[in-house]
Amino acid sequence: MPAAFAVSVLAFLLLTTGALLPVVDGGQRGLAAGPVLLVVLAGLPLVVAGACVVRGGTVAAAGVLAGVAALAPGRAVLDLQFAAGPSRAVRPELYLPSDLYAHSPAAGLWLLVAGHAATGVAGVLALRSRAGGGDGAVATETGEPGRRLALAVSAAVVAAIGLVMQPFTSADVYLLAQNAFEGPVVAMAGYLLVAAALPVTAAIAASSGDTDLMRGCLLGAAAGGAALALPAVVAALGIGTLGLSPGPVVTLAGLAVLVLAALVRMPVVGAEVGAVGVRLPGSSRLRAATGVLALAAGGCAVIGALTPQLETQGQVAAPESPARWSLLAAGLVVGVLGAALALPRAAVLVRPVLSVAWVAVFVAGTAVLDTAVTATGSAGGVASSGPGVVWTWVAMVGAAVAACSSVVAGAVERDDLDDSDGLDRSDDNSGHDNSGNRDNSGNRDNSDDLDDGDGSGTAAAGVPRTPVVLLGALAVAGVLAIVAFGLPVFTAPDYVAAGLWARFGTPSWGLLAGAVVVLGALALVPRSRPTRAVGLLCGVGVVLALHAASFPLSRGEIAGVSVGPGFWFAFAAVLAVLVAATAAALARSPRENADSPVLGRKRH
Known part of the structure; x- marks a missing residue:
């Protein structure tokens, strides 16, 4: 912890100096109290962490540094907008544009970026000190962790929605409040x-x-979020040409609830408290919550696809995004998967599929939003954002939250299966050594333990080694998937589609997210139980199929459209995924056959 605190003090000094110095050569601040406010907000995490140390909570202090560090990469990228184009940066506490000249970044910008980098290093050092032993005992949750998890995540989602909304209204011709x-x-x-x-x-x-680490992380995340929302509120109230917008108010309200989730003791409702604390809610309850989130995200995606993305004044017709039908299809798929999680026998098989398929909403959503970004990206445009923009990004955030909930549910499933393994093995004859799971001394051999899909931990023993056919199919599918996301699925005259290495634009972020999620799922397949592996591969196949389907779904929207190379690579990747899924299904272990709700019942 001393090293983490030292680096956090350095981060505070860098952020403070950067806030006091100009971030743009020749630029003026729009808010006189801006430097003071930014200095206070930069020192807030350090003050909170110091208060935790004074109260004897070094673990909570480490959590504060880790929580604020989680937001540091995004804050650094946000500040880099002053280098990419300061006239488009909506940060009047640092710079208020007064002309259309191209200004160069000044020393204050680089000090701010260095301060965010130091904040991230401090968070890593704090977590490493905690992992290295910390201060001994671990304070475990004494209430119902499910309620705190739901409250904290819901508050964070509300705060995240506010952050991407309009920070304030503007009557200044040089400051576009977007x-x-x-x-x-x-x-x-x-x-x-x-x-x-x-x-x-x-x-x-x-x-x-x-409990201490949880409280610290939530407080640190709230402090980092407030550093972005509070200056917008102060600027709206302190600058005559600006007006208050709901966005930062929504963010501050969500962060206030996040602080309450960190500090308020949750009531105990049927919690099972043992020597190591309490467990997360049952996997069935978490799957049900995941299903509700996925159903809501799918519904928002459908509404976003069917409502206008742009609104125009006068008789000019607003253009429609050709990708809206892809968003509609992705929303329907994710919504159906969410509804299927309500069926107990199907939920265990569907959850791994949803853990991957959610990213299809993100891939299609960014393509849909590109129309609004392009049409409203310049001053004096006749188009403004329509309701479809709001519904689309709410669907994207909801799908990401559903994915996080699905991963947590997978971790609980893993724990349940591990506990079941332990109970089953306790009834076995410990003298048997030909099962591959015990030696002659009765000790379990963990050499065959595998991971339970979507990063949720160790899995049951008894799963055979990964077949060579499966590994080969996974490698081929991974290469084909990268190329499929990088090349255009369709082409047309006078139309250049966004990609990963050509014309990087708004849709490219969705393509990048799709490629990362698909590659991550393929990497987890060899370490997963066969049933979960098949589910992950089905999710990968769904994402690739929806990506390829953007060609037929867009044929009626773009004149002269023809199939692009990305379509054929996506099609080939789906075939490779089918081969991998078949190989994974044939690798089913005897225990999987016994535990499967379809193939049989567990033997005791």
Whole structure:
């Protein structure tokens, strides 16, 4: 912890100096109290962590540094908008545009970026000190962790939604008050990184089982989020040409609830308290919550696809995004998967599919939002964002939260199966050594333990080694998937589709997310139980199939459209995934056959 505190003090000094110095050569601040406010907000995490140390909570202090560090990458990218295009940065506390000249970044910007980098290093050092032993005992949750998890994640999602909304209204011709999806790409990437980090941090912290670490992480995340929302409120109230917008108010309300989730003791409702604390809610309850989130995300995606993305004044017709039918299809698929989680016998098989398929909403959603970003990206445009923009990004955030909930549910499933394995083996004859799971001394051999899909931990023993056919099919599918996401699925005259290495734009972020999720799922397949492996591969197949389907779904929207190379690579990747799924299904272990709700009942 001393090293973490030292680096956090350095981060505070860098952020403070960067706030006091100009971030743009020749630029003026729009808010006189901006430097003071930014200094206070930069020192807030350090003050909270110091208060935790004074009260004897070094673990909570480590959590504070880790929580604020989770938001540091997004905040750094957001500040880099001053280097990419300062006139498009909506940060009047640092710079208020007064002309259309191209200004160069100044020293203050690089000090701010260095401060965010130091914040991230401090968080890593704090977690490493905690992992290295910390201060001994772990304070476990004494209430119902499920309630705290739901409250914290819900509050973080609300705060994330506020962050990507319009920060304030503006009557200044040089300051365009746009939401995250209407603004420039760099700023949008920063806002999305922060918005995604908030619920993920809240979910990980609330499910950690360590009360002090959880409270610290939630407080640190709230402090980091307030550093973005509070200046917008102060600027709206202190600058005559600006007006208050609901976005930052929604963010601050969500962060206030996040603080309450960290500090308020949750009531005990049927919690089972043992020597190691309490468990997360049952896997069935978590699957049900995941299903509700997925169903809501799918519904929002459908509404976003069917409502206008743009609104125009006068007789000019607003253009429609050709990708809206892909968003409609992705929303229907995710919604159906969410509804299937309500069926107990199907939920165990469907959950791994949803853990991958959610990203299809993100891939299609970013393509849909590209129309609004392009049409509203310049001053004096006749188009403004329509209701479809709001529904689309709510669907994207909801799908990401559903994925986080699905991963947590998978971890609980793993724990349940591990406990079941332990009970079953306790009834076995410990003198048998020909089962591959025990030696002559009765000790379990863990050499065959595998991971239970979507990163949820160790799995049951008895799973055979990964077949060579499966490994080969996974490798081929991974290469084909990368190319499929990188090349256009369709082409047309006078139309250049966004990609990963050509014309990187708003849709490219969705393609990048799809490629990362697909590759991550393929990497987890060899370490998963066969049933979960097949589920992950089905999810990969769904994502690739929906990506390829954007060609037939867009044929009636673009004149002269023809099939592109990305379609054929996606089609070939789906075939490779089918081969891998077949190989994974044939690798089913005897225990999987016994435990399967379809193939049989568990033997005792």
